[in-house]
Amino acid sequence: MNKIISENGLALIKRFEGCRLTAYPDSVGVWTIGYGHTSGVSKGQTLTQAQADAFLRADCAGAEKAVNRYMDTYHWNQNQFDALVSFTFNCGAGNLRTLLDGGARSIAQISEKIPAYRKAGGKVLQGLINRRAAEKALFDMPVSPVQNPSPAPTYTKPFCYLQTDPRWNTHNYSAKGERKTIGSSGCGVAVSAMVIASLKDPSVTPVTTAEWSMSHGYKALNQGTYYSYFVPQFSAYGIHCDRLNQSNLYGKTASAAHEKALFALQNGDWVIACMGKGNWTSAGHFILLYRFENGFVYINDPASTKETRLKNTWDLFAKQVKYMWVVHVPDGTVSVTDL
Numbered sequence: 236m237n238k239i240i241s242e243n244g245l246a247l248i249k250r251f252e253g254c255r256l257t258a259y260p261d262s263v264g265v266w267t268i269g270y271g272h273t274s275g276v277s278k279g280q281t282l283t284q285a286q287a288d289a290f291l292r293a294d295c296a297g298a299e300k301a302v303n304r305y306m307d308t309y310h311w312n313q314n315q316f317d318a319l320v321s322f323t324f325n326c327g328a329g330n331l332r333t334l335l336d337g338g339a340r341s342i343a344q345i346s347e348k349i350p351a352y353r354k355a356g357g358k359v360l361q362g363l364i365n366r367r368a369a370e371k372a373l374f375d376m377p378v379s380p381v382q383n384p385s386p387a388p389t390y391t392k393p394f395c396y397l398q399t400d401p402r403w404n405t406h407n408y409s410a411k412g413e414r415k416t417i418g419s420s421g422c423g424v425a426v427s428a429m430v431i432a433s434l435k436d437p438s439v440t441p442v443t444t445a446e447w448s449m450s451h452g453y454k455a456l457n458q459g460t461y462y463s464y465f466v467p468q469f470s471a472y473g474i475h476c477d478r479l480n481q482s483n484l485y486g487k488t489a490s491a492a493h494e495k496a497l498f499a500l501q502n503g504d505w506v507i508a509c510m511g512k513g514n515w516t517s518a519g520h521f522i523l524l525y526r527f528e529n530g531f532v533y534i535n536d537p538a539s540t541k542e543t544r545l546k547n548t549w550d551l552f553a554k555q556v557k558y559m560w561v562v563h564v565p566d567g568t569v570s571v572t573d574l
Contacts, residue, residue: 248295255267255548422460422522426535436472499563
């Protein structure tokens with residue numbers, strides 16, 4: 236008997252596809268919306284969340300049909316079926332046929348081969364490595380009497396420090412030959428203080444991080460903080476941070492760095508972003524993203540409490556971001572109250 240994808244399977248697809256409620260061109264220029272929906276999509280199109288969910292269910296039909304073709308051969312259980320629908324939704328029916336070797340491979344051989352499908356455009360992508368690992372884990376999972384949906388990521392809201400706070404607004408933050416303050420140039424050290432205070436030491440403030448930055452030569456003359464600052468600053472506190480890109484992404488909405496940042500947010504990690512001209516700055520400015528949900532990003536902005544700077548669409552953010560870093564939030568981190 237043919238199967239349809241379960242809520243558990245849909246949750247897996249949603250986790251890796253992400254949802255964008257405004258149409259955008261994908262990496263090859265195809266207009267896309269919702270959870271990777273492309274049929275009939277045009278520039279400027281928008282969706283509600285309910286419409287995006289409906290498109291996803293409809294788009295899964297082709298993948299379900301492809302997996303069901305092998306039902307008489309394999310008699311898929313629900314977990315195997317869901318994992319392969321996710322695989323086919325992402326890789327296509329042709330790759331499903333190759334994965335199964337037309338029905339000649341055993342269940343164990345199929346499981347072993349799933350992780351091999353990790354390239355796009357000839358390049359290995361971390362997002363695909365992670366997706367294949369999740370699909371393999373589901374494929375290998377015995378079916379229990381009651382199927383529970385995949386748990387949603389736990390979002391941890393970090394401390395929010397404003398660089399203009401009277402406690403440190405006028406505190407020195409200068410390179411040799413200038414006179415700057417945290418209030419005027421300290422968005423980067425304010426963001427790093429949010430991270431460190433939230434994950435390691437609540438006593439850390441922008442004064443702490445400004446002093447460390449200056450003493451280690453990371454204050455840029457007549458500018459803000461060097462991009463090379465974040466990784467060593469966090470390393471000093473045992474916090475894992477990765478820089479995602481070396482070239483400026485401003486005006487580009489699709490790249491491997493965008494994929495990695497979105498994946499990180501969907502899995503409960505944080506993203507530091509240096510923004511270009513637009514909603515967040517007229518020149519350059521560091522902000523901290525801590526959540527992605529229903530096409531929106533949630534932000535700690537060290538220079539503003541304006542609503543549109545604290546929550547806005549991923550689409551707008553992706554157009555205006557220049558550089559990004561992922562901060563890995565340890566499991567079990569407890570949300571904190573803003574200072």
